[in-house]
Amino acid sequence: MENTAEVKGISFEEYILKMKREFDEFNNATVKCAMIGQSGSGKSTLINTIFGENICNTGTVETTLKKSGPFEKDGVSFFDLPGCGTVKFPKETYIEEMDLKSFDFIILVTANRFYENDLFLIQEMDKIKKPIYIVRTKIDQAINEGEFNHPKKSEYEVLSECLYDLEKYLTTVSHFGIYLISARQPSKFDLGKLLLNISKNLTNVKKQKFIAEIFISNEEILKAKREIAEKIVNWSSVLSGANGLNPIPGLDIAADLGVIISMNKKILKIFGLDEDSIKFLEKFGTLAGTVLSIKGFAAQFLSKELVVLSLKKYIPQIAGKQFAKFFPIVGQITSVIISAGLTKYLGTVTVNSCEIQAKEILNDLTK
Numbered sequence: 453m454e455n456t457a458e459v460k461g462i463s464f465e466e467y468i469l470k471m472k473r474e475f476d477e478f479n480n481a482t483v484k485c486a487m488i489g490q491s492g493s494g495k496s497t498l499i500n501t502i503f504g505e506n507i508c509n510t511g512t513v514e515t516t517l518k519k520s521g522p523f524e525k526d527g528v529s530f531f532d533l534p535g536c537g538t539v540k541f542p543k544e545t546y547i548e549e550m551d552l553k554s555f556d557f558i559i560l561v562t563a564n565r566f567y568e569n570d571l572f573l574i575q576e577m578d579k580i581k582k583p584i585y586i587v588r589t590k591i592d593q594a595i596n597e598g599e600f601n602h603p604k605k606s607e608y609e610v611l612s613e614c615l616y617d618l619e620k621y622l623t624t625v626s627h628f629g630i631y632l633i634s635a636r637q638p639s640k641f642d643l644g645k646l647l648l649n650i651s652k653n654l655t656n657v658k659k660q661k662f663i664a665e666i667f668i669s670n671e672e673i674l675k676a677k678r679e680i681a682e683k684i685v686n687w688s689s690v691l692s693g694a695n696g697l698n699p700i701p702g703l704d705i706a707a708d709l710g711v712i713i714s715m716n717k718k719i720l721k722i723f724g725l726d727e728d729s730i731k732f733l734e735k736f737g738t739l740a741g742t743v744l745s746i747k748g749f750a751a752q753f754l755s756k757e758l759v760v761l762s763l764k765k766y767i768p769q770i771a772g773k774q775f776a777k778f779f780p781i782v783g784q785i786t787s788v789i790i791s792a793g794l795t796k797y798l799g800t801v802t803v804n805s806c807e808i809q810a811k812e813i814l815n816d817l818t819k
């Protein structure tokens with residue numbers, strides 16, 4: 453490879469190494485979470501809702517209380533832990549027995565109220581500086597009950613009362629917020645706020661990883677996902693350039709098809725448009741039409757033949773020196789840069805299309 457070229461003040465070789473290192477760090481990052489609460493409180497359902505995938509069995513009556521997991525999606529893992537302070541798991545040994553120090557954060561779940569032992573747990577987490585988030589699940593049921601028992605009460609009043617009751621009980625302890633959540637309406641209430649707050653308290657690379665794997669429950673998460681998808685495009689385009697140069701049959705140009713397709717696959721997954729995410733969405737009746745249209749949507753980014761067709765379509769539009777504009781490199785324009793530039797161009801097309809699709813789903817969910 454010619455090394456007269458420079459990117460952002462460093463040699464092209466150094467730039468490639470830097471980008472590869474960042475990409476590896478992202479791919480290898482792990483986030484480990486504990487979901488703590490009574491059986492039936494909705495822990496397994498919440499894990500699925502956070503991932504936007506059906507990873508845990510839900511609604512199963514557990515006869516033996518135990519730690520279960522990991523429930524994992526690409527490096528982000530959840531453990532489902534029984535409540536603190538039962539006969540089987542006394543509070544004195546709970547933190548050690550559940551190895552709570554090994555988690556990045558803890559979510560404490562209830563479908564009604566909290567107990568003395570929960571307060572103990574929150575205090576202990578504060579002592580060891582572990583973020584603990586308090587979640588009240590099944591808030592849709594609380595609203596239905598509230599409206600049934602007091603027909604004059606508005607949804608807002610029911611929510612405020614629910615929150616007030618929990619806050620009142622938790623005033624003596626320090627925690628990372630109380631979130632009212634319904635797995636039936638994942639883009640309503642506090643799920644998005646919970647996920648963003650969790651991400652803000654993670655280190656940079658863990659934050660990227662977490663955002664990449666979670667459900668798009670509001671616009672801000674969608675925006676954060678776009679930023680990561682753009683990074684994937686940058687990393688992949690550099691890889692494609694560095695991997696060099698397998699001429700694509702029928703084109704007088706080289707690009708790395710393998711890198712392009714694996715980049716597209718990652719982007720689809722980040723935007724929740726892969727098969728597993730779509731299966732999860734099928735549960736929400738309002739989305740039937742959108743779900744059908746997405747099924748055809750993914751193919752154009754994943755099939756070799758269709759990607760080559762796009763390459764053919766875009767090459768004339770970005771031919772020659774314009775690549776240099778698209779890929780910030782000064783120096784010699786080589787086939788390396790063309791391969792990188794093409795990958796970046798196609799990746800940007802994928803990101804833009806996926807963002808539009810994901811937005812449509814979010815809009816449908818919010819209706």
Ligand SMILES: Nc1nc2c(ncn2[C@@H]2O[C@H](COP(=O)(O)OP(=O)(O)O)[C@@H](O)[C@H]2O)c(=O)[nH]1
Pocket residue numbers: 489490491492493494495496497498509510511512589590591592593633634635636
């Ligand atoms: N209406 C409603 N039901 C929920 C919600 N979350 C969980 N459930 C239901 O509550 C039951 C127990 O949930 P599950 O996640 O298995 O609880 P776990 O034992 O804590 O893992 C299941 O039938 C879920 O469908 C929610 O937010 N709203």
Ligand SMILES: [Mg+2]
Pocket residue numbers: 495496497509510511532
């Ligand atoms: Mg469960």
